[in-house]
Amino acid sequence: MTTTVTLNPLGILIAAVFVSAMSLLFVWMFHVPPIVPQRVVQVRQTVSALRRILVPIVDVLAAERAVELACRLGEFQKAEIILVHVMEVPFTLALDASLPEQETRAQSALDTAQFIVSQHGLPSRQRVLRRRQAADGIVEVAREEDVSAIVMSTCAKPIISLGLFGRTVQEVLRKATCEVVLDQAPACSYRGYMS
Numbered sequence: 248m249t250t251t252v253t254l255n256p257l258g259i260l261i262a263a264v265f266v267s268a269m270s271l272l273f274v275w276m277f278h279v280p281p282i283v284p285q286r287v288v289q290v291r292q293t294v295s296a297l298r299r300i301l302v303p304i305v306d307v308l309a310a311e312r313a314v315e316l317a318c319r320l321g322e323f324q325k326a327e328i329i330l331v332h333v334m335e336v337p338f339t340l341a342l343d344a345s346l347p348e349q350e351t352r353a354q355s356a357l358d359t360a361q362f363i364v365s366q367h368g369l370p371s372r373q374r375v376l377r378r379r380q381a382a383d384g385i386v387e388v389a390r391e392e393d394v395s396a397i398v399m400s401t402c403a404k405p406i407i408s409l410g411l412f413g414r415t416v417q418e419v420l421r422k423a424t425c426e427v428v429l430d431q432a433p434a435c436s437y438r439g440y441m442s
Contacts, residue, residue, distance in 0.1 A: 309432040313400035318367040333384035382418030400430040
């Protein structure tokens with residue numbers, strides 16, 4: 248008695264897919280991931296802990312880059328972006344002196360920054376301060392708001408002409424009690440305190 252076996256092409260295809268799937272499953276199950284150094288884990292946790300980010304705003308392209316950078320840093324954890332514009336009032340004027348042109352520029356710069364943040368769907372707030380020096384206002388807001396980081400951007404041209412960093416950036420780096428992220432933007436029009 249002879250038995251003939253007929254091979255069905257569909258059955259062969261199903262068997263091949265099953266064997267391939269099981270092989271991939273076993274490879275995945277027995278693959279040991281590489282050991283991640285503790286320092287890498289700590290850095291990742293530090294960056295993912297950014298819950299509130301302060302961005303000083305001026306009316307230059309560099310500030311818009313800083314807002315975009317802050318949004319990208321805080322996007323995963325839905326960090327709150329605090330947009331602050333510090334109007335530097337000269338010592339020859341009272342702090343509450345009328346400065347309509349500066350106020351208009353400040354609001355325009357903040358509106359642009361707010362639009363960028365809204366494109367990322369992140370929560371944000373705006374603040375306008377009057378101080379003699381911008382760095383004092385930035386550091387003050389950073390402490391009051393208990394921010395995780397300050398993100399600043401500066402133009403390349405002022406850095407070269409004024410030394411390593413401008414006065415405001417140097418003061419913020421020196422006085423801030425939180426992390427400071429500094430982005431050097433390509434040359435841009437400079438009309439603010441980011442130098």
